[in-house]
Amino acid sequence: MKKLVKQYSLVAVASVLGLAAIAVVICDPSKVNGQMTAVQRWNPRRVPADTVFVGDQACGECHKKQFASHEQSGMTMAMEPIAGSVVLNDNPKLSMRVGPYTYEIKRNGKHSSYSVTDGKDTVSYPIVYAFGQGKMGQTYVLERDGKFYESLVSFYRESKSLDFTIGAPRGVPASLTDAVGRLLTANEVASCFSCHATGAVVSGTQLRLDKLTHGVRCEACHGPGGKHITAVKEGESPAKSIYNPGLLGGDELTQQFCASCHRSAEESRTLQDLHINNVRFQPYRIFQSKCYSDDRNISCIACHNPHEPLREDPAYYDKRCLECHSLRDKTAKVGGDGKSCPVADKNCTSCHMPKVEIPSAHFKFTDHYIRVVRPGEKYPS
Ligand code: HEC
Numbered sequence: 001m002k003k004l005v006k007q008y009s010l011v012a013v014a015s016v017l018g019l020a021a022i023a024v025v026i027c028d029p030s031k032v033n034g035q036m037t038a039v040q041r042w043n044p045r046r047v048p049a050d051t052v053f054v055g056d057q058a059c060g061e062c063h064k065k066q067f068a069s070h071e072q073s074g075m076t077m078a079m080e081p082i083a084g085s086v087v088l089n090d091n092p093k094l095s096m097r098v099g100p101y102t103y104e105i106k107r108n109g110k111h112s113s114y115s116v117t118d119g120k121d122t123v124s125y126p127i128v129y130a131f132g133q134g135k136m137g138q139t140y141v142l143e144r145d146g147k148f149y150e151s152l153v154s155f156y157r158e159s160k161s162l163d164f165t166i167g168a169p170r171g172v173p174a175s176l177t178d179a180v181g182r183l184l185t186a187n188e189v190a191s192c193f194s195c196h197a198t199g200a201v202v203s204g205t206q207l208r209l210d211k212l213t214h215g216v217r218c219e220a221c222h223g224p225g226g227k228h229i230t231a232v233k234e235g236e237s238p239a240k241s242i243y244n245p246g247l248l249g250g251d252e253l254t255q256q257f258c259a260s261c262h263r264s265a266e267e268s269r270t271l272q273d274l275h276i277n278n279v280r281f282q283p284y285r286i287f288q289s290k291c292y293s294d295d296r297n298i299s300c301i302a303c304h305n306p307h308e309p310l311r312e313d314p315a316y317y318d319k320r321c322l323e324c325h326s327l328r329d330k331t332a333k334v335g336g337d338g339k340s341c342p343v344a345d346k347n348c349t350s351c352h353m354p355k356v357e358i359p360s361a362h363f364k365f366t367d368h369y370i371r372v373v374r375p376g377e378k379y380p381s
Pocket residue numbers: 035054055056058059060061062063218219222224225226228229232233238239240242243244
């Protein structure tokens with residue numbers, strides 16, 4: 001099984017080299033005759049320049065259920081529009097001191113500003129781009145004269161206050177300009193917006209902020225839907241006209257599709273060096289598990305419906321584990337034929353997917369490396 005998995009992960013390399021289409025044909029001939037050939041393969045972060053998105057509202061006309069629940073999901077809120085920002089409304093005045101510098105994030109009606117002063121001079125930016133739903137926190141991307149900065153300080157939910165942005169240098173900035181934040185390269189800017197928004201980046205690096213929709217929307221995952229809507233309205237088969245990632249195999253879905261934003265096992269060497277910080281990269285973490293294979297029962301969508309908010313009750317996930325594992329009581333009518341747990345019959349994830357705190361994030365992430373966790377063990381990076 002493990003061997004098969006490694007082969008599948010080569011597909012990820014192939015796709016990086018732009019050979020995805022060929023790889024699909026070689027690895028899974030059954031896809032060739034299916035719907036996959038009718039709709040061009042969609043890569044969430046490689047939007048071609050001529051793409052026209054119709055927007056979620058249009059999808060909601062027919063897919064009422066997905067539309068209503070997706071609206072409440074973390075991915076839809078991956079970027080907050082400033083006028084309606086919950087974080088900025090609920091925290092109208094935030095401040096922090098770093099050496100001689102004072103930071104202030106202040107609400108004024110439907111607007112917010114980010115300013116830094118050294119007591120003599122002050123620089124102030126209107127906040128236009130708020131990254132993150134604020135479950136962990138929120139970071140601001142500030143713009144002036146075509147240059148983009150990542151705010152040096154971010155909001156954190158746990159303390160409802162500001163602290164250094166993850167990864168930001170913690171020393172006293174050398175100048176007021178440095179104190180604003182980190183100057184982002186064009187590639188970094190494109191990356192941020194292509195993971196947290198829809199339509200804002202085309203052809204890989206070209207920023208189209210005029211086309212931005214906040215958050216990860218229907219068409220970020222399904223590709224442009226115009227043709228599909230026309231087809232349905234003209235009485236043609238709806239399936240042949242839009243990309244459905246649900247048709248991918250388990251490993252491809254996890255390590256390529258979801259990993260295009262959540263980061264794949266393929267990047268493992270660089271991710272290993274991040275030590276505990278790599279707990280944020282679920283496709284990488286889950287790949288380490290003995291449970292992991294091409295089986296869809298262990299792919300990202302086995303446990304997460306991308307159209308719904310994250311479920312926080314451990315009991316919800318038991319059914320997923322029991323697709324493969326058995327219960328101790330062999331007469332039980334539920335459970336697969338895999339090994340059973342000698343310790344417990346429920347709330348599996350609470351012990352086997354421990355919550356791990358990244359100190360600089362002030363947040364406990366869920367370790368997707370499913371395993372027996374021994375007391376006092378070192379974090380296995
Ligand atoms: C006019 C009605 C209508 C609109 C608007 C519409 N769809 Fe559909 N769609 C359908 C029908 C009918 C089906 C087939 C039954 C089903 O899966 O719900 C379908 C199927 C799908 C599928 C499954 C395809 C497959 O191969 O299994 C996806 C994905 C999808 N739609 C996404 C979208 C997205 C994204 C939008 C907005 C861009 C959208 N649809 C807009 C009617 C519509």
